[in-house]
Amino acid sequence: MLVGLIVPAAFLFWRSTRPDANAGSSGRISVLHLDTFVLNLADPEAKAYLRVGIDLALKGAVKSKEEDGEPPVAMVRDTILGELSLAKPDELLTAGGKAKLKSSLLQALRERAPELGVQDIYFTEFLIQR
Numbered sequence: 001m002l003v004g005l006i007v008p009a010a011f012l013f014w015r016s017t018r019p020d021a022n023a024g025s026s027g028r029i030s031v032l033h034l035d036t037f038v039l040n041l042a043d044p045e046a047k048a049y050l051r052v053g054i055d056l057a058l059k060g061a062v063k064s065k066e067e068d069g070e071p072p073v074a075m076v077r078d079t080i081l082g083e084l085s086l087a088k089p090d091e092l093l094t095a096g097g098k099a100k101l102k103s104s105l106l107q108a109l110r111e112r113a114p115e116l117g118v119q120d121i122y123f124t125e126f127l128i129q130r
Contacts, residue, residue, distance in 0.1 A: 028060060028061060029057050029058065029059065029119060030057075030058050030060065030061050031055050031056065031057055031058070031122075032055065032056045032058055032071055032073075032076075032116075033055050034053075034054050034055065034056065034073070034076065034077060034080070035077075036051060036052070036053045036125065037050070037051070037052050037053075037054065037077075037080065037081065037084060038050070038051045039081060039084055039085055040085070041084075041085070041087055041088065041089050041092070041128070042085060042086055042087060042088050043088060043089050043130075046089075046130055047130075048089040048128060048129065048130045049128075049129050050084060050087065050089075050092065050126075050127070050128055050129075051125065051126075051127040051129070052084065052123060052125060052126050052127070053123065053124035053125035053126075054080060054105075054121060054122065054123060054124065055121075055122040055124055056076070056109070056116070056118050056120075056121060056122075057118070057119040057120035057121070057122065058071075058116055058117055058118060058119065059116075059117030059118075059119055060117060071116060072113060072116075075112065075113060076109065076113060076116070079105075079108050079109055079112045079113070080105060080108075080109070082108070083101070083104050083105050083108050084101075084105075087101055089128050089130060092126075092128055093128065098123070098126070102121050102123070105121050106118060106120070106121055109121075
């Protein structure tokens with residue numbers, strides 16, 4: 001029984017820490033943590049809001065505030081808020097709706113901030129209140 005838990009856990013650890021072949025010359029993926037987003041959703045019949053935590057997987061290393069090339073967090077948050085505000089609560093309640101939201105966020109960030117090299121989007125919390 002214990003082996004049945006250790007092997008999958010070890011695989012997931014190895015998979016999450018290995019360098020990505022598409023991650024540029026450094027071969028590293030870094031994670032940019034963003035503060036939680038809380039906003040009203042596009043829902044004319046009801047008052048619904050979304051609370052969502054988002055982390056971004058970026059190609060290469062995230063620069064510290066002291067270094068040149070600091071990630072443009074304000075522009076990233078603005079882009080994400082613009083996409084989130086278009087979402088409808090009923091769509092976000094399904095797995096397909098969440099996947100569609102991730103896809104639209106990824107596309108918007110790649111268009112607006114290609115220099116970041118956004119590889120993936122992780123929802124760290126997701127709550128819809130109606």
